[in-house]
Ligand SMILES: Nc1ncnc2c1ncn2[C@@H]1O[C@H](COP(=O)(O)OP(=O)(O)O)[C@@H](O)[C@H]1O
């Protein structure tokens with residue numbers, strides 16, 4: 001793979017660079033609640049600007065359905081990027097500034113289309129913005145999307161500093177990871193991540209499952225989960241995983257059940273056998289936090305992706321905080337990955353140096369750990 005330093009030594013003065021970034025930041029309305037992913041691309045962007053390039057930055061935000069949706073505009077990101085760069089950023093179309101951020105890629109159906117022709121057509125449109133392509137969107141390298149995969153075939157392509165660094169650090173988690181190796185999974189992207197568990201099971205010593213992920217497993221164990229996040233069609237898969245995983249898989253034994261998805265909800269801590277029919281499980285309970293912390297105590301390698309609960313709402317942050325703190329006490333190599341997981345660490349005031357590495361990618365890291373070929377990396381290798 002050619003690197004950004006290769007490109008800089010070729011010289012970028014006066015050249016147009018198409019830069020794929022992952023600026024999929026958490027938002028509260030129009031307010032960015034964590035700008036970590038914007039900051040993470042600054043070294044690459046600044047190096048290109050210092051080299052004299054004109055840069056068109058492209059990114060997705062959230063999961064709009066292939067059409068413009070004001071809820072998912074990158075406008076707040078353009079404003080924050082401009083603040084962080086200390087200079088102007090054109091938004092939506094090229095202008096006087098050296099940096100342009102285009103609107104959310106996923107407003108175009110070609111970006112995520114399963115139809116290769118449709119994706120390639122959109123990749124052609126994107127390629128028109130650059131003489132060369134730099135991929136620094138580590139969080140999206142596991143997506144076979146036009147801006148991540150197809151466009152690389154159309155332009156000379158290079159890895160950005162973030163992608164290079166992430167691959168270097170995460171490669172310590174594959175192959176000869178020191179044992180015990182504990183993976184902690186949570187979050188809300190249940191269907192994406194259930195598929196990863198199967199591949200990870202043989203590689204790890206313990207798999208702790210909390211967050212929105214755990215309810216499909218609890219259902220598979222025979223418990224009723226009320227109105228909690230549930231992937232009904234995956235219950236049988238979970239039964240099979242539980243059987244194969246044996247005592248490697250650790251599930252919560254208690255949860256916080258709320259009467260609504262809100263900070264002022266009425267909340268009760270219940271055993272997993274007593275989740276009310278109208279209850280929403282929004283965090284793991286204290287007994288589970290203690291069990292997860294105990295399982296982490298002797299770990300030598302830890303990877304954590306996905307908050308243990310809806311940490312954005314104060315009453316449901318304790319599980320994520322407890323697990324994060326337990327990981328910071330581990331005497332070994334510890335990685336937390338994922339847009340929201342990294343944001344949670346910062347939002348909860350957990351010292352960032354308590355982890356060996358904070359990755360910008362959740363799903364991307366998991367698929368890398370799994371040993372899967374990542375489309376965004378395959379494309380850069382070609
Ligand atoms: N029990 C739960 N029910 C619903 N949502 C949850 C639950 N636990 C965690 N979440 C949500 O999961 C989201 C993060 O999930 P995900 O995107 O998978 O993580 P990451 O971005 O770190 O990969 C957070 O916004 C959090 O509120």
Ligand SMILES: O=C(OP(=O)(O)O)[C@H](O)COP(=O)(O)O
Nearest residue numbers: 022024139140338339361362363
């Ligand atoms: O937030 C992301 O992934 P993550 O939640 O796994 O860290 C990336 O921006 C990828 O987004 P996607 O999972 O909608 O393709």
